[in-house]
Amino acid sequence: MFTGLIELVGRVSGIEERDTSSEGGGGWTITISDASEILGDCHNGDSIAVNGTCLTVTSFTENSFKVGLAPETLNRTNLGSLTVGSKVNLERAMLPNTRLGGHLVQGHVDTTATIVSSTPDGNSLRLTFSFPSGTSEIPSIAPYLIPKGYITLDGASLTLTAVSPPERTFSVMLVSYTQGKITLPSKNVGDKVNVEVDMVGKYVERSVEALFADEAADDGEEGEGKVRALEGFVERAVERVLERKGLTGKAAYVLGR
Numbered sequence: 001m002f003t004g005l006i007e008l009v010g011r012v013s014g015i016e017e018r019d020t021s022s023e024g025g026g027g028w029t030i031t032i033s034d035a036s037e038i039l040g041d042c043h044n045g046d047s048i049a050v051n052g053t054c055l056t057v058t059s060f061t062e063n064s065f066k067v068g069l070a071p072e073t074l075n076r077t078n079l080g081s082l083t084v085g086s087k088v089n090l091e092r093a094m095l096p097n098t099r100l101g102g103h104l105v106q107g108h109v110d111t112t113a114t115i116v117s118s119t120p121d122g123n124s125l126r127l128t129f130s131f132p133s134g135t136s137e138i139p140s141i142a143p144y145l146i147p148k149g150y151i152t153l154d155g156a157s158l159t160l161t162a163v164s165p166p167e168r169t170f171s172v173m174l175v176s177y178t179q180g181k182i183t184l185p186s187k188n189v190g191d192k193v194n195v196e197v198d199m200v201g202k203y204v205e206r207s208v209e210a211l212f213a214d215e216a217a218d219d220g221e222e223g224e225g226k227v228r229a230l231e232g233f234v235e236r237a238v239e240r241v242l243e244r245k246g247l248t249g250k251a252a253y254v255l256g257r
Contacts, residue, residue, distance in 0.1 A: 116169065
């Protein structure tokens, strides 16, 4: 688990593609240098988020460490576009007594988004991104994006300033301090960033789906059953509110009963 507060910007100093050793597992092994600041308490097997992707340290020196990138990681993230010399955001796994200055970040990237604009606003920077439509393998992130909600971009915990599901875009603003601590300001229009949405939204969605699925189980086809279950849920909520206001008779009339 991570906080989304980047500790250090490291540098990719080596890439071994199609590494079949225990470190690479058939994917890549990358070496990240200029990382001595976060390696003082490092052990093999520790988790370090690299551009927001939770990876396992397979070996390390005083200044560098190696991680393996499985094929799934290469497919889901922007790490496959790294080259020697690329800068990456780094954060160690949080401790139980860590201040949660960002938000709870798993390091499990949902998808990538593409930078479509970068506009200075005083000494701040406004960035807008486009995200892909969903597929059966990678669902759309649109349901989990809300203005002023959390989002993790390349491992950095940021606040959404605007969301447009029809256009499949969202925006964030970087204050001057943040610009100097992460790699995002150095990226260009057209570059991709790793995206992890707030996991709380996923748990809420799954809980609601489970509730409606239970009520719809004996109601015929799944889609129609869930609609009826949702209608019943809303009706009961309206009834309870009106009853508390002493409008029981009106509730029955409004609901057609």
